[in-house]
Amino acid sequence: MENSKKRSTGIGEILYRFRYLIIVVVFAVSGFLELSGSSISMWEDFIGIQSQSGDGDLFGQARMIRSDEWAVNTPMAFSQYFAKDGSFPYFSETLRGAKTDAFIVYGQPVLSWEVIFRPFQWGYLLFAPARGLSFFWCGRFLALLMISFELGMYLFNRRKSYAVAYSALLSLSPVVQWWFAINGLVEMLVFGQAVLLIVSAYFNQRQYWKKILLALGLAWCGGCYILVFYPPWQIPLGYVFLFLLIGITAKEYKKDLWCWKKDIPVILGALLILGIAMGAIVCKSWNTIQTVMNTAYPGTRSFAGGGALRKLFNWAQGILYPFMEPAFGGTNVCEEASVISFFPLGILVGLWVLIKEKKRDAMLISLLTGTVFLTAYCVLPWPEILAKATLLSNCQPDRVVLAVGFISLILLLYASVISEKAPGKAAVGIVGVFFAGGTMVFLYKSLPELYVAKRQVAAVCVILTVSLILVGILWYKWKSTVFAWGCIVLAVLNGAFVNPIHKGVDVIYTNPLVQAVAAEADSDDKQGLWIVENIGFPCINIPIMTGAPTINCTNTYPVLERWKKLDSTGIYEDTYNRYVHIFMQLKEDGETVFENPQTAPDHLNITLPAKELKTLNVKHILTNRDLSEFESDNVKFKLKNQVGNYRIYDVITRE
Template structure:
């Protein structure tokens, strides 16, 4: 009877999962894609409209995955499946990467470009939506990458002739793939050098997702004493953290987390082996990680994260103190690789020295000096991140700036202090993580004296950016504390602490979000946090660890996994008639281009021609071309406007008015350019959505050449003086 009941129960659960899971997941995808709203789920006619709105092919794939997954679990059992997943994780990861690259799968919001090509066919994402707010990815970084393939002189130059319409260092700023030995420090660019743009982009996206998960998993295995459940939880919470996914393709954040963690793993493994072939390999990987970390060139995150990695490094050295026995072989390895590292960094410094000086001397971003303070509310932001993927508007900030790690604060620091103070375990990792946590928190909470901010180097990082490292530390504190804690808390203590802590965080989140969280969101957050905090306090029970893993998967699925869309290919750009038209024109002549716009519509159109290899003056200037703009501003009266990183809108004018520069925002300027100044800039072609024929005068003639997708190319002919 019992056997029959268990068999019936298994069948019932299988049927429920096979039918219910795909429908729930498809409903969530439709909410992300704004096809339905969350409130529709509670309407009586929802199911009628749902079966009209679903994407049938996707639903069929979800059903097949549910059938496959359920069948495997029923046939082999979860323990066997998890054992094989762990044993063959890298082979499966490589196979997954190969499949994604083959089908050109990536997470870029590049499909948003469809909105700018009139008459374009519709390109549909596989899952999710292209997000306009990630314009620094799809409108700047990705177009610059594509431009490297079609640079006029040769593909993948260190100094591009396409971006800015002048020699531009594309290696050190907004680092792009270059065909140079120093690209060894950027392994996720290697796909670009070997593959087509779409496949290279796929390698870049999927490779970094897998890389971040695997190195996070391995670091957690090291800190968590081989607890695989804990390692998977940490890997998921880092890889699909909202802050990681909202900033996934720019500013080098993913690279910092991958390279920083991998470097620490290499140090630990170096000390744990006596085989010098392996020691050389680990040291070489450490060198590549160190170089790649330096070359992310974004101090606002590099410096606070360096506090975390320094704590890890000291802890690893201390933990391996009995294994540190260096001889001449070690010294030879360290000295040789250090010399190679210094030579490589010296070469880059020589190549990019002028660029670095130019950037440091700009008005924006320039050389910042921050003293900290004012970030208390950020400790309470992570619950609201649950809703960013499905909701569109925040009244006081954008989702990228409010994205955080889902770190379950204050669980990590409280449990760490419990282990250190109450259980009296002098764990070096917990001590060092706690010190870093309190130092960085102090900078985020109160303003420091200038001298202290300066010597700490945190003066180079905005406190809002420093908070990233605090969230990361919260996760490290949590996994280390859960590994060491021995106290078995009574149920009433666990329940009471969980409820009170969840209530404090939920109320704090309501206040921090200034009305963004409504009552339903508040109740949902309160329930989830209460449950999670209870599970954390019950961690010693294996069943609670399994439930915590399930809750973590649900949290990352909702809050981070589909921030970026899942799409394939770059046909939305490369198959447009306009791109082909620009490419054909640029191959005939290497004359400079500008993109003309009006009513502030210049960005992102200013980056359109570079994707076809056309050298474009007003493509995003990652650093200013001062000599060029001074031709229009000989007395330098407007240098504060154009001496910056800038998206540049050019509005042509043939009226009797002087050319002038207008600052629209910190990184956006408009140039009201009189046509008589076009010759000063040596402009040969203008791309415009408006009719410029009437702009011809005795100085310059606008000759329409071709038109496509709502744009016309004009060739300029200047009067002979």
């Protein structure tokens, strides 16, 4: 037994000692093999024509519900390779078939200095699409895994087992995995945690040339965080990092290592550089920012908190999501996903350490304050003036749940590490039984549609039981290795099966339809505008993956001047002034009609008279029907190619 323990410890020490080398090797091998977690194999199902090289999925299940990734973000990234005015432009003419800011919205790779703040996009600039996609996926996951481990080592007194547990629970949390490639969540967690480590290092550094480098690193991480541009998560996570920063400052500030006359200019200089960089980007993208803020959707929304109590406990049922239908009870797995936080055990343990053990620890107090503050916004409606003053009015309470889970997990681990007088085991056991039972009943009553079989109830009961045992092991400091392995298993069951392991991008670029579109787009050097007719989302984004400028691909913000040509009275402006996936259908004559489906504010249906093709300057059409019935003296259609049920037409218009 002793020899086995020594071998285990030895392996752990080797992994720790060579952790960076291991990460680099894993990253390089993953890139060489073109591995990612993308669900782009879904394209084969929607196109309905098999690719020549198969779907590329090696393990797991592609997720149709993650269409923001495989049907929008990934095609937009690929479109940058084939832009007619040079690879990776800041302003693309492929997207929307008009000058489109590719950097500030959806954060696509651009060959410009601004991309320094988007390091996970660098792979697209260096490699072909398959390895660029792998760089994006694997780089972000490995970075989150490692930076979380390093912060865990710092926060939890260099206890490797707790740092490993924290890193696994955060990196493989359902909310991270279900939202992995969208809205910059991983970037926020990576660069926010990096800022904390840089600040702690700065406070402990004597040499000013190193302090200057750290300050520049701080400015860079700040820019990476800011440019995510997703306030519903940025703001609450910003509060988490602020409360952690307060605790770190209280812990690390040392008079003999801090000189106001020297350190303030260093910090201000770094902030000045950051401000100049951000100001330059904002100026460059100002028109885009203004347009997005003035859309009818998403536009400028306001919230006042409350109504998200149930979701604070969703960590207990995340194990169900990868193995069930994505939609249930008017919600879906993505909206229900959360951090594996053990909420509210962090608050309970923290209060015990603060009140019963009388530990006046600055980090503990700051973490408790932050957890209660953010929890209050999720649970209770706030006065409008308070919500706006704290900027949380920009955040749906359901989105703030992520931040509560994140800070709750850190609070639980930190409070347990510094605790010295845990309560009696019998009392804790009784409380634990009532907690597990109460949580199970609460979850079942709140969302019965999720529990359609007894095995689902049993699975959540097991997770709750295991979670309480792990918290007990943590608090009483029994076997830290058992705690770490238990957390790893728990994290794997919750998150490792969410995204597939996918190889390459041949599922797209060996598809006969995509190849036919590419050939037609190349025939006029990608000069002619396209529309996708009578085919809905996601197929509206097929042409952009070949560099074909497409009017009705997903419009991340509206081309108002274009639609106003078809809507001279402006009666439809609220309908098309939004982020939309556009379904376009031709008719013989009449007026153009714009319509938003009531259940989908991000969809737009346009019924377009054939004569208006000239108004829009359309040169090519991808459709699934014969367009000859819409011909007139002024509009003719020339069939250029047919692949299965799909047809590609050239449009010929006359005065």
